[in-house]
Amino acid sequence: MSEPAESVKRIKVELLEPGDIVLTADEGKTSTLVRLASKGAVSHAMICVQSGSIIDSTDFGVQAHNIQRERYAADDRVQVFRLREPLSAFRLGAVLDFARSEVGARYSKIEATRSVLAGPRPRNRQLFCSRLVARAYAHAGIQLVADADYCTPDELRRSTLLIELEDMTEPVSEEEIAAWAARPNPIAEMQESQNAILAAARRLDSTVENFTDLDRLVQTHPEWDDEIAKAFRDSGYLNLWKTDFRVNPWHYALAEMEALTTASTIDDLRDYCIGTIREFHSGGLRYAVNLVHYREALRAYSRRTTEQLVKLYERLVHNDRLRRDTALAWLRHHFPDNAKNSLERIVPHSEQWFSIVDRVEPALGQIARLSIDHMKLLEVCSVCGDPSEDYLLVNAAEMMPGVPSLRLCSDCVGIRRAGGEILKPLWD
Secondary structure, eight states: OOOEEEEEEEEOGGGOOTTOEEEEEOSSHHHHHHHHHHTOSOOEEEEEEETTEEEEEETTEEEEEEGGGOOEETTSEEEEEEESSOOOHHHHHHHHHHHHHTTTOOBOHHHHHHTTSOSOOOOOSOBOHHHHHHHHHHHTTOOSSSOSSSOOHHHHHTOTTEEEESSOEEEEEHHHHHHHHHSOOHHHHHHHHHHHHHHHHHHHOTTOOSHHHHHHHHHHOGGGHHHHHHHHHHHTGGGTHHHHHHHOGGGTOHHHHHHHOOTTTHHHHHHHHHHHHTTTTTTTHHHHHHHHHHHHHHHHSOOHHHHHHHHHHHHHHHHHHHHHHHHHHHHHHHOHHHHHHHSOOOOTTSHHHHHHHHHHOHHHHHHHHHHHHHHTOSSBOTTTOSBOEEEEETTHHHHSTTOOOEEEOHHHHHHHHHTTOOEEETTO
């Protein structure tokens, strides 16, 4: 292993949590101008939405990035902040959903400038970095700053609701820099595809900012459906998932991962697998949520565009579960204690469980609440209220996408198994 490059550092990705806010500053012209105008110490704001994934707003619009690819000079300011008081699973989900929903929205330099100038503030839907972060939290009822529409990165830094996390960066070796430079960048491919789709949509309706607006366009203008569906196909968006299968087949096949396992790779593989199963359910939840959304939209409005997206998210739900199952199987073989201690388990009828189930299988959530209210106990079958045990739905990707666990009595277990569900005790 080569020595770390003295001039380069990165954020310790494994320490980031969803909802964390990353604030940065460098010696570049843009950063310097922003700091001078705002009389602040930082010039850019990003929000972490998942392990390794951040969303920000730049000249290229609102986009997701892999934070593992981000590099900073030794003298750059890199600070990470977290809420002093943790949010409930439901409210944190609202923050992250808002940030994701704005992907593709255009950047407004004029609106960013108005944050430091007196004068009219029209509050349009376009974004800049600190507005995106502040609005995401405001969407969940958290006012990080006085005005979420017009604020600076430094106002976020000084928010009394946030605390700074210490020791969040580390040096990067020359070897790692070269390795990352040689890897394909699927996030960049995704950004190009998204921009191409939104550009096509904006030719039809200039008010479209993000994919939520695009959904509305598909529903309200059936005459444009074929054109938008074609834009999805031509952009390559529907087939981007194939890149990871081609580049990293070991993500999805235990035999491929075992073939890569050597004395020199085993520690890196362990780190990857631990990170993957720590988000065993929550990490791919966005795919299940989108699948539910597009299935409902297809039932309401029979559109070719929506049909394509249903098929895409069925595939993404399946792929995500396959990737996490592969990581878990490898850990159970090589590091069983890591597998046992790191696997994300979401207890049925917990706040986190309801925050997920209400989004992907709302009828199940309603029935569970009725059972709980009737029996005055949480430890009852989600379906009928009888004494119960907790189960993992092994084939959730096919049967109930996104559902992390079930609390069932023996009769309901038998019925559901007869219907094709594969259930195993949650704590095995």
